Amino acid sequence: MTVSLLIKNAAQVVTSKGASAKPLVGEELGQLEVIEDGAVAVSGDQITAVGPTADLLKLIKTDRQTKVIDATGKVVLPGLIDPHTHVVFGGSREHELALKLQGVPYLEILARGGGILSSVEATRAASEDQLVERGLKYCRQMLAQGTTTAEAKSGYGLSTEAELKTLRAVKRVDAAQPVDLVPTFLGAHAVPKEYKGKPDRYLDLVIDEMLPQVVEQKLARYCDVFCEEGVFSIEQSRRLLTAARAAGLELKLHADEIVPLGGAELAAELGAVSADHLLVVSDLGIEKMAAAGVIAVLLPGTTFYLREEHYAPARKMIEAGVPVALASDFNPGSSPNNNLQLVINIACLYLRLTPAEVINALTINAAHALGRAAAIGSIEAKKAADLVIFDAPNYDYLAYRYGTNLVDTVIKNGAVVVEGGSVV
Ligand code: IZC
Numbered sequence: 032m033t034v035s036l037l038i039k040n041a042a043q044v045v046t047s048k049g050a051s052a053k054p055l056v057g058e059e060l061g062q063l064e065v066i067e068d069g070a071v072a073v074s075g076d077q078i079t080a081v082g083p084t085a086d087l088l089k090l091i092k093t094d095r096q097t098k099v100i101d102a103t104g105k106v107v108l109p110g111l112i113d114p115h116t117h118v119v120f121g122g123s124r125e126h127e128l129a130l131k132l133q134g135v136p137y138l139e140i141l142a143r144g145g146g147i148l149s150s151v152e153a154t155r156a157a158s159e160d161q162l163v164e165r166g167l168k169y170c171r172q173m174l175a176q177g178t179t180t181a182e183a184k185s186g187y188g189l190s191t192e193a194e195l196k197t198l199r200a201v202k203r204v205d206a207a208q209p210v211d212l213v214p215t216f217l218g219a220h221a222v223p224k225e226y227k228g229k230p231d232r233y234l235d236l237v238i239d240e241m242l243p244q245v246v247e248q249k250l251a252r253y254c255d256v257f258c259e260e261g262v263f264s265i266e267q268s269r270r271l272l273t274a275a276r277a278a279g280l281e282l283k284l285h286a287d288e289i290v291p292l293g294g295a296e297l298a299a300e301l302g303a304v305s306a307d308h309l310l311v312v313s314d315l316g317i318e319k320m321a322a323a324g325v326i327a328v329l330l331p332g333t334t335f336y337l338r339e340e341h342y343a344p345a346r347k348m349i350e351a352g353v354p355v356a357l358a359s360d361f362n363p364g365s366s367p368n369n370n371l372q373l374v375i376n377i378a379c380l381y382l383r384l385t386p387a388e389v390i391n392a393l394t395i396n397a398a399h400a401l402g403r404a405a406a407i408g409s410i411e412a413k414k415a416a417d418l419v420i421f422d423a424p425n426y427d428y429l430a431y432r433y434g435t436n437l438v439d440t441v442i443k444n445g446a447v448v449v450e451g452g453s454v455v
């Protein structure tokens with residue numbers, strides 16, 4: 032078999048194996064296949080073989096067209112997957128940093144009409160083209176940092192027109208650059224100022240007007256809600272998500288981040304794909320998520336940036352059999368970071384995950400959180416050739432170094448899209 036791309040002599044090729052049908056849980060989360068002096072062969076957009084370099088060289092043929100990458104001293108991983116981002120938005124919120132440093136809580140800034148609502152003003156004011164331009168910039172940054180697939184939520188429009196504009200922008204950004212974006216409708220991200228004090232009236236608009244158009248125009252795969260005190264209650268979240276499910280969307284929730292309302296329990300009740308954040312999840316919520324197979328998408332970068340004292344109880348969830356994934360939560364307020372390498376550091380240091388657990392949580396389990404595990408998330412024959420080569424002698428090194436982009440090469444669908452650390 033003649034291959035179009037060959038990576039050889041890698042210090043390590045690191046991947047989960049055989050976990051494409053179900054996310055990794057419990058002790059499985061810490062299990063990785065590590066191939067020393069490894070190689071990966073790619074034909075077109077697919078991985079065709081993976082194994083020790085010496086074995087692979089016997090198996091495959093190269094010709095003049097084959098691109099050969101010598102990964103001596105480097106580590107090859109599946110492309111990183113970011114299953115929770117708000118990557119398309121207008122404006123930025125650096126002006127809130129001073130308030131934050133004075134100790135004004137996140138929900139208080141929102142209640143004063145700032146926070147999410149300040150990003151809503153800027154997003155409404157931006158044209159679709161301007162949103163696309165900004166989205167492209169952020170995706171280029173993500174790609175250069177090793178992310179090859181990401182979720183992208185709406186939620187800074189909060190009117191029918193501005194939510195549809197955002198989701199159309201997501202679609203255009205997806206089509207115009209290598210990072211694959213999986214779209215999520217988050218019309219229930221906050222109550223816009225026109226509906227202040229009337230959350231149920233606003234939900235009527237989301238359910239009766241926005242949702243049918245989002246579905247009809249095929250602009251989203253998932254529906255999400257910010258289920259939080261002062262934002263949307265359990266009952267309101269249930270009402271929206273039930274309607275979204277009936278309309279054909281799969282479900283995600285911002286759950287139990289600041290106040291323990293029972294978002295995890297609701298996620299299990301409704302058969303959501305994931306419940307995200309979970310800093311203050313209850314023991315019952317953990318139990319129900321494990322039983323229902325709801326993926327916990329943990330966002331420790333946000334906990335860090337909000338300076339919360341307690342991180343999500345990741346070890347407890349893993350021990351209880353909840354499938355755990357990780358994401359950046361890239362957004363203009365609580366997590367203006369789109370580098371998953373920083374999430375690796377924070378997850379190890381503060382969620383107390385091992386580097387192996389973190390890699391699985393950012394690859395195969397993240398792929399499950401986006402319903403894409405049959406196609407991406409591991410280095411296995413027939414999967415899409417989405418790969419990252421890190422300038423690191425072993426995978427522990429990724430958790431050890433921080434603050435430097437260690438990406439050397441990124442391959443998306445078999446094409447080299449980052450080389451020598453720069454987007455090509
Ligand atoms: O813009 O603050 N938590 N949504 C829910 C966010 C944070 C994003 C933001």
Ligand code: ZN
Pocket residue numbers: 115117285360362
């Ligand atoms: Zn979020």
